[in-house]
Amino acid sequence: MSRQALSDDRVAALVRDAAAAPSMHNAQPWRFRYLRHRHTFELYADFERTMPHADPDTRALHLGCAAALLNLRVAIAHEDRHPETLLLPDPADRTLLASVRLTDGTGGEGDLAALHPAIHQRHTSRHPFEEREIPGAVREALAAAARAEGATLTFPTGWHLREVLELFQEAEARNRTDPGSDQDLTRWTGGDAVSVGGVGEGVPRYAYGPRMRGGKAPMRDFAGVRPMAGREAADFEQSPQLALVSTVHDRREDWLRAGQAMERVLLLATLHGLSASFATQPLEWTDLRWPLRDPATGTGPTQVVLRLGYGPKGPGTPRRPVSHVLDIEP
Structure with a gap:
């Protein structure tokens, strides 16, 4: 054989x-x-x-x-x-x-x-992370993992980070008043055994994490305006550590390279003891997605925004x- x-x-x-x-x-x-x-x-x-x-x-x-x-x-x-x-x-x-x-x-x-x-071991964590900086050697290892898949990983700081966080605030404000945003969430969230055609898909309530009481982390609240009895509130990071995955072009093959880079980064981050969540809100608005890039570095279109840090591991979905x-x- x-x-x-x-x-x-x-x-x-x-x-x-x-x-x-x-x-x-x-x-x-x-x-x-x-x-x-x-x-x-x-x-x-x-x-x-x-x-x-x-x-x-x-x-x-x-x-x-x-x-x-x-x-x-x-x-x-x-x-x-x-x-x-x-x-x-x-x-x-x-x-x-x-x-x-x-x-x-x-x-x-x-x-x-x-x-x-x-x-x-890798699970999305929608919980607060510590205000502990990721070491430079770990950041470089994560960036090298993205490069191995044909993408670029950068950590915005200073004015660029402030601008990125402002774009998230704008996207969240739009989502709160946009009926279409709620339609997507309603389909894929909302229960402990969420499903479109059967069990085993979507984001269950136990994976929402606490409601954000304070902090600047770009967190999506999957509960939306729906009340959730017994759900806790928590303060999130004042200085979130975000990582942007970018590609040179914006074609289907670039999306496939970026997705592989994203997962390679997430797996390596897991081995380094990091937790992660996704931040997609401005990526869902065409006019907000392009300003995410850092014009000082000349990076191409941003495909993924990751929130990384040291904190609780999220539950499996x-x-x-x-x-x-x-x-x-x-």
């Missing part, structure tokens, strides 16, 4: 690792197909899981699928195999985002394999059964 031959259980285990990735509102907008005769995984976008208002161009959907792709590559490298990856392999099929062929040998993927323990997202073909 070839070393590349995988049992159905191993295929399912690899996809389970891939599907532990984060996605906007935990929509999990991916499907996988394993072609046994080609030793190849194919990753497809599930466009029924879009956010019509917050993500009309499906950029965030691509980021989530790319995070799952990075997890798959990590899991394959952990199996001591090489994930030969091709983005957008069929221009005629918009749903096919990537193919990953398993080949013998690690192919220099040792750094990826080392991230495997973090796949199921539900995942769809592997049988719902995986097909195996001979």
Whole structure:
């Protein structure tokens, strides 16, 4: 039997690792197909899981699928195999985002394999973080992880950080009065077993974190105007540590690179003892997204904003059964 031959259980285990990735509102907008005769995984976008208002161009959907792709590559490298990856392999099929062929040998993927323990440790944390600065060496390691995937990671400071936080305030003010924003949240949040067509998706109430009482951290309140009995309030960071993931261009392949960079950064951050949450509000408004960039550094369009720091690990959120997202073909 070839070393590349995988049992159905191993295929399912690899996809389970891939599907532990984060996605906007935990929509999990991916499907996988394993072609046994080609030793190849194919990753497809599930466009029924879009956010019509917050993500009309499906950029965030691509980021989530790319995070799952990075997890798959990590899991394959952990199996001591090489994930030969091709983005957008069929221009005629918009749903096919990537193919990953398993080949013998690690192919220099040792750094990826080392991230495997973090796949199921990484959870989004919507809790306050300590006012403790991330060491420069850790920041540089995270930036190097993003560069390995063809993206740039920067930590805004000074006037740039103040400007970024002001953009978040503007986006939050718009969201509070915009009916479309609430429609997306209502679909994917609101219960302890949230679901569109079954259990295992969306953001449950236990993962909302405390209501923000004070601080400057750019936190989205998934409860919105809905009352939640017994929910605590807390003070968040006065000096939040944000990281911007940027790309040179703003095409679909750039979104896929940025999503892989985002997840590679998150996995490495987890191994360094950091917690993280996502801050997407200004990214959802076209006119607010471009000013996020730092013109002094000449970075391209911002694809992801991460809040990083030392604090409580967030709870795990539900995942769809592997049988719902995986097909195996001979």
